């Protein structure tokens with residue numbers, strides 16, 4: 144079976160359909176029951192479940208070749224180093240970065256953004272402007288406040304429209320001669336909106352600003368090519384991409400990384416140390432102080448192998464179909480208001496139900512085995528924009544089915560029954 | 564509906580959440596505090612009029628989930644006419660019931676409708692927000708209380 148997809152460049156082509164029942168076998172947790180119901184896991188935007196291959200990759204490292212990396216000459220250390228560095232190559236290939244030195248492992252998206260804000264941020268001076276958007280996750284707001292505001296840099300915010308789309312005209316007019324850096328999300332975790340990153344990067348570059356793209360949500364849902372996007376920084380987390388927690392990635396252009404001061408000091412990031420001063424290791428190690436999350440890196444490599452074997456375009460097409468189905472059901476559900484109706488949207492359904500608080504909806508769904516996120520989704524400014532304290536968010540992954548969307552709506556009907 | 568859900572969302576709870584009693588400002592309040600649950604965004608302002616150690620009136624404003632609204636509503640009802648010193652003891656009994664020891668407590672009167680919360684540990688904070696706010700008001704704490712620092 145083939146389904147039509149329209150790629151980002153607007154060219155429609157055909158991709159094979161995803162064999163979801165077969166893929167579900169890859170995820171041991173999906174056999175679980177919750178509250179005497181089959182687990183329906185729709186909280187993938189918070190973190191996705193892990194396939195056997197990822198679990199096995201971590202187990203294999205700990206069971207068979209656990210050692211510290213980059214330092215021992217013994218066999219195990221060599222094997223561990225090779226596996227960890229192979230994962231870096233997989234990341235490079237996955238996002239099509241030009242060089243492996245441009246891939247810095249971090250704890251996650253949050254740490255990657257903090258790294259850039261603290262290190263690149265040191266170039267910023269009073270009056271310099273950082274442009275972010277109204278749909279950012281707190282992790283793409285607070286680091287800029289923390290590191291850059293003390294030096295007098297000013298944070299400016301591009302608004303979104305009622306559909307949850309970035310207002311590009313406003314983006315253009317807020318880009319000014321003092322704009323040094325633009326930090327924006329590729330895909331919003333609270334709304335699902337996908338930003339036209341490539342065009343925005345181009346505009347920012349014309350204005351002389353560098354661009355950081357928060358890919359925490361996007362990498363799991365659409366093919367990402369940092370060379371094509373031409374962004375200066377791209378960050379993501381392993382755990383939302385079917386990989387382990389505690390591992391993430393900062394991609395940064397080589398010349399920028401070279402000019403940036405280290406983020407943390409310690410082992411591995413130095414070339415030489417004396418009490419008079421130290422010199423820094425080459426890239427990317429200059430930014431990787433201390434023993435990293437070795438198992439996590441190897442697990443992330445396995446996760447990338449997994450999604451590539453399924454195919455990012457196949458995943459994207461499957462999720463687009465699920466989202467369309469869920470959206471149609473949502474529009475027909477009495478009292479349901481969708482929050483985030485962007486034209487270009489990833490597999491996230493954020494909504495409120497009239498007269499029922501999201502927290503109560505979440506509890507009622509949980510008793511039916513349906514896991515969703517309720518709350519502000521670490522995007523309080525988005526909640527303020529829509530005048531709601533919280534929303535219910537169902538977010539889909541490659542292993543979700545239409546039957547699971549049906550279970551979600553059965554649960555919502557139950558919520559309505561209780562609060563009738 | 565599963566048994567557990569009916570225990571949590573008893574009719575009294577649903578009713579008080581939709582039509583909270585003692586809702587609104589209290590212009591001659593002697594004590595006031597603001598409570599906030601950052602996890603779900605529940606927020607309430609509690610006003611008390613205390614005369615000679617007795618709570619003469621209690622009102623609240625705010626928004627939140629059904630459990631937190633109903634809890635605030637029923638708490639303000641239960642507080643009226645009580646000694647401020649009794650409030651602490653009542654909260655301690657209430658909290659004990661929410662954590663399931665004992666599971667029920669007739670001494671709590673109408674507040675017993677929240678017994679079902681003990682089966683939903685993630686909702687205990689919702690049921691106690693109003694009570695923590697009450698404590699803050701009685702101690703006239705200036706900072707808003709949040710459920711994150713007091714669990």
Ligand SMILES: Cc1ncc(COP(=O)(O)O)c(C=O)c1O
Nearest residue numbers: 251252253280282332359360380
């Ligand atoms: C858009 C977005 N950015 C950043 C983050 C932060 O990711 P992490 O907590 O893995 O560092 C998240 C995760 O919730 C997110 O959805």
